Amino acid sequence: MNILDSIKEKARAKKRKVVLPEGTEPRVIKAAKILVEQKIASVVLLGNKDEIGRLAAEAELNLSLVRVIDPSVSELIPDFAKTLFEKRKHKGITEAQATETVKNVLFFGAMMVEKGMVDGCVAGSVNTTGDVMRAAIQVIGLAPGINTVSGAFMMVLPKFRDEENKIFMYADSAVVPNPDAAQLASIAVSTAETMYKLTGQEPRVAMLSFSTRGSAKHEDVDKVLEALALVRKEHPELKVDGEMQLDAAIIPEIASRKAPGSDVAGKANVLIFPDLDAGNIGYKLTERLAGATATGPIVQGLRLPMNDLSRGCSAQDIVDVSAIAVLMKG
Known part of the structure; x- marks a missing residue:
């Protein structure tokens, strides 16, 4: 068994959950299908439910096997916004700005990790590394004793x-x-x-x-x-x-x-x-x-796992990084 297969086997045994914020990207849908069908991890997809439904049908992903959340209309927004406001008010963020910020899929996904609703977040197939890391650092923060990601x-x-x-x-x-x-x-x-x-x-x-x-x-x-x-x-x-x-x-x-x-x-x-x-x-x-x-790159130094992807990644890359992310929780 090679090391990636070993990592996926360990992730399978942990029975953990990963959030994929870029749920309207076809590669992410294909990755979600592999993750749930191979029981590597449970999956939460973020994005417009109609668009995700259309892509899932094309990829033959059974949506009953995943959870789909549209951050723009989620009932979780008030709680997430309150948490972000408390974390960032010293930087001058307003409550209204916090509300709009957590509707962004990257911040919403990071907040799900922060709240313990999922075990890791994997993004970057569409968004830049800078955007992914900004959400991770502002919401999750650095691990104790660590001063850099x-x-x-x-x-x-x-x-x-x-x-x-x-x-x-x-x-x-x-x-x-x-x-x-x-x-x-x-x-x-x-x-x-x-x-x-x-x-x-x-x-x-x-x-x-x-x-x-x-x-x-x-x-x-x-x-x-x-x-x-x-x-x-x-x-x-x-x-x-x-x-x-x-x-x-x-x-x-x-x-x-x-x-x-x-x-x-x-x-x-x-x-x-x-x-x-x-x-x-x-x-x-x-x-x-x-x-x-x-x-x-395996993102390290965060208090909880949020991993980046190359925008040129394949669906299998997303699967592999998702398995790594849930193991990084320890």
Whole structure:
């Protein structure tokens, strides 16, 4: 069983519920059909009921298997608006503005997560990442002890050395262009948690750099070392080391020379890149040159799960991310 099949099987066992705000998008309808027919998760679709009904008929989705809500006329609006107003009044939002805002499908979906009505929200097939993240941050907020949202990619290599279907988690590969030390520490902690929740593997976190254990001196290296110190202070239980070059992180023979005595070097499965340039280039190099499967970005750092999609996603991508989202709840 590959890792995505394993994730879907775990999601199936959890018997959880996901809201798909872009319910009038044909790919979302097809994904909902797969999710409910394969019993991966229960589904709530948001949008105009007539339009959803038409698309469901075309896709042969039995609407009795899902819940359909039109946020523009929902009886939940007054309660949702009151909650958003209380959360955002310090930013100057008015009660009228809060009422209109929660009629937006992204904010409505995020509020369903916040209220515990569903276990996760998945959007982005139509809306931009910025719009999805804005709703997530304003309604759900950041997890305790975390100061930034980030995006991880789960990389599955067909073969790495003697191991088939080797799994690495890369971050940040999607969100924060140039994280400071505190943000980099949060990204490391979030990614370790993502690794454990999705795979069950113990995370071994490498804080990557162009330097290994002082082989070079530069302010960029100093940032990585500061982040490492923060992670170790706040999470002494976590296996994390740095600064280290990629080869020292994943190749035991090189690790033994460059970072002897490390319980991470040569065995790392969570790779934390110093900035978005490196993280984004790194995952795409691995995908294109090593034939790896890249799943993501997996949004992490939120208090509750709300995941983004590429606007070029397929229905199967939406299914896979939905399974990930409900597992991210823990």
